[in-house]
Amino acid sequence: MRALRWHGKQDIRCDNVPDPKIEHPRDAIIKVTSCAICGSDLHLYDGFMPGMENGDIMGHETMGIVEEVGSEVSNLKKGDRVVIPFTIFCGECDQCRRGNFSVCERSNRNKSLADKVFGHTTAGLFGYTHLTGGYPGGQAEYLRVPFADRTHIKVPLGIPDETLLFLSDIFPTGWQAAVQCDIQPDDTVAIWGCGPVGQFAIRSALLLGAKHVIAIDRVPERLAMAEAGGATVIDFSKESVVERLNELTRGKGPEKCIDCVGLEAHATATIDSMYDRAKQAVMLETDRPHVLREMMYVCRPAGTLSIPGVYGGLLDKVPFGMAMNKGLTFRMGQTHVNRWSDDLLRRIEQGQIDPSFVITHKVGLEEGPGMYKTFRDKLDGCIKVVLTP
Amino acid sequence: MSGRRIAPRQAQALAQGLGWFSIGLGLAELLAPHRVARATGLQGHERLVASYGVREIATGIGLLTSRDPAPWLWGRVGGDALDLGTLAAGLRPANRGRERSGVALLAVLGVAALDLACVLSLRPSRPRLPMPLAEYRRRSGLPRPPGAMRGAASDFVVPEDYRTPEPLRPWGGKAA
Numbered sequence A: 001m002r003a004l005r006w007h008g009k010q011d012i013r014c015d016n017v018p019d020p021k022i023e024h025p026r027d028a029i030i031k032v033t034s035c036a037i038c039g040s041d042l043h044l045y046d047g048f049m050p051g052m053e054n055g056d057i058m059g060h061e062t063m064g065i066v067e068e069v070g071s072e073v074s075n076l077k078k079g080d081r082v083v084i085p086f087t088i089f090c091g092e093c094d095q096c097r098r099g100n101f102s103v104c105e106r107s108n109r110n111k112s113l114a115d116k117v118f119g120h121t122t123a124g125l126f127g128y129t130h131l132t133g134g135y136p137g138g139q140a141e142y143l144r145v146p147f148a149d150r151t152h153i154k155v156p157l158g159i160p161d162e163t164l165l166f167l168s169d170i171f172p173t174g175w176q177a178a179v180q181c182d183i184q185p186d187d188t189v190a191i192w193g194c195g196p197v198g199q200f201a202i203r204s205a206l207l208l209g210a211k212h213v214i215a216i217d218r219v220p221e222r223l224a225m226a227e228a229g230g231a232t233v234i235d236f237s238k239e240s241v242v243e244r245l246n247e248l249t250r251g252k253g254p255e256k257c258i259d260c261v262g263l264e265a266h267a268t269a270t271i272d273s274m275y276d277r278a279k280q281a282v283m284l285e286t287d288r289p290h291v292l293r294e295m296m297y298v299c300r301p302a303g304t305l306s307i308p309g310v311y312g313g314l315l316d317k318v319p320f321g322m323a324m325n326k327g328l329t330f331r332m333g334q335t336h337v338n339r340w341s342d343d344l345l346r347r348i349e350q351g352q353i354d355p356s357f358v359i360t361h362k363v364g365l366e367e368g369p370g371m372y373k374t375f376r377d378k379l380d381g382c383i384k385v386v387l388t389p
Numbered sequence B: 001m002s003g004r005r006i007a008p009r010q011a012q013a014l015a016q017g018l019g020w021f022s023i024g025l026g027l028a029e030l031l032a033p034h035r036v037a038r039a040t041g042l043q044g045h046e047r048l049v050a051s052y053g054v055r056e057i058a059t060g061i062g063l064l065t066s067r068d069p070a071p072w073l074w075g076r077v078g079g080d081a082l083d084l085g086t087l088a089a090g091l092r093p094a095n096r097g098r099e100r101s102g103v104a105l106l107a108v109l110g111v112a113a114l115d116l117a118c119v120l121s122l123r124p125s126r127p128r129l130p131m132p133l134a135e136y137r138r139r140s141g142l143p144r145p146p147g148a149m150r151g152a153a154s155d156f157v158v159p160e161d162y163r164t165p166e167p168l169r170p171w172g173g174k175a176a
């Protein structure tokens, strides 16, 4: 089959590889009908996440048709239509029973490595480094799904792929980001980053009843799409984020702040961003926490920082004292996709939202490698890429 | 400028080259200010030369490490102007090293032209959009205007473990 494989920094290729096979009775094989490129894939593409190996298959936003199931998978059969969540989970361990699927204790097959690096393991993820299991990803014609009896979202026929695909990651991720804020009717929610995750966080905050949603980015078409979702926008390349946020909240700061940017934050030439770039270049620091610093500074005391944006390792000059003294609450993590997906599927079916609004590019799998660059560099007005094998 | 733009790929490579050049020159100015001052007819201004070295090194690192070299190239153009001003002062008749200042001035002019050509070629030709900006402004994904959708999902019950602790909630906040 064909699959997009990682061969090093900024080197993704569409290769021919052997088809996946059932390896365990709880596995299933999916024939992929649609898959997407995620902002998280860009962190791998740019070489910021440790633990990738030459030849790893990329991708964790995938849906398709069940092709084959292992002997212990009784709730799926050939021909079922499924969206595959990016977090692989067993459904039985202590964490899964609490709904904390992204920290499932059993799905990471490189558990001992992860135990060493993270202190305790987190869940296995598709197409996302050997620290999280090194499972082949779904930017391919076929995907092997481990723990398939739990790791799936069954979806009805009759709704197009484009509307359902993002149940795999970015819709639940934006949703969990907003849920982590426990939004109250009087809340102002400020959202950094208007990429796909930011777009869903904006709409989730609105649907969950935030009084005012403010969105920050510098890419004109992303800001325009944020406005479409009801947000007041701030272009950080043109105005001071802190000043504008204070203005919009009568000097008090937003109660809730969401980081939908992560470790590759850009900044207009501020001292802290130059410092981060220099340290990252000489590998003294892995991440650029500019957005975190800004959120800690501007957030209202006793407010909440919700962090779906991905961080890889070591952050420097994070004003933790400020956060402590202001009594801020931090909520973060990879998304527990299946904790929210049934409810979100129902909302899609009821017409509360149609997630396909975010798609700007739809191309064949073999055009994937070029699309990584288009998406990363925000060329051609790109916001979200869907690939069809 | 002649108006002919350098191809973006080459401009990127040129920017990298200028980065290394900055670092090389900066190191020379910082570590051997006397020799650099003598070579450019600026004797007596060694400290100034060394401080220019620090500037060069900083811009060089910026150029080599950032994805968008443009702001750093503008930094170089500004630095070139500073160098030109300093060297022009060296042209005054009283300066014995006047000729050397003159030669250095010409050299800096050449580099400045290169810096400028490079940064102008890098000027982002704003990527063309697959649809007009107004089209993005219509992409809400919502069935009704956002104002009418506020709170549409308030039937959602925030799970216990995602609730804000009671003392951190606003007074009179949502019960239940």
Ligand SMILES: NC(=O)c1ccc[n+]([C@@H]2O[C@H](COP(=O)([O-])OP(=O)(O)OC[C@H]3O[C@@H](n4cnc5c(N)ncnc54)[C@H](O)[C@@H]3O)[C@@H](O)[C@H]2O)c1
Binding pocket: A038, A039, A040, A041, A042, A043, A169, A170, A173, A192, A193, A194, A195, A196, A197, A198, A216, A217, A218, A219, A222, A236, A260, A261, A262, A263, A264, A265, A266, A267, A290, A291, A307, A308, A309, A310, A311, A333, A334, A335
């Ligand atoms: N927690 C999870 O489970 C989960 C799931 C999916 C994605 N993610 C992460 O969410 C983040 C966003 O993903 P995406 O797909 O939207 O990616 P993206 O790269 O398309 O979006 C990031 C956006 O942030 C903007 N940005 C950069 N610097 C900024 C700054 N200083 N202030 C404001 N905006 C800034 C960029 O212009 C861009 O539009 C990534 O870090 C991704 O890894 C996390």
Ligand SMILES: [Zn+2]
Binding pocket: A038, A039, A040, A041, A060, A061, A086, A169, A170
């Ligand atoms: Zn993702």
Ligand SMILES: [Zn+2]
Binding pocket: A089, A090, A091, A092, A093, A094, A095, A096, A103, A104, A105, A106, A107
């Ligand atoms: Zn589990």
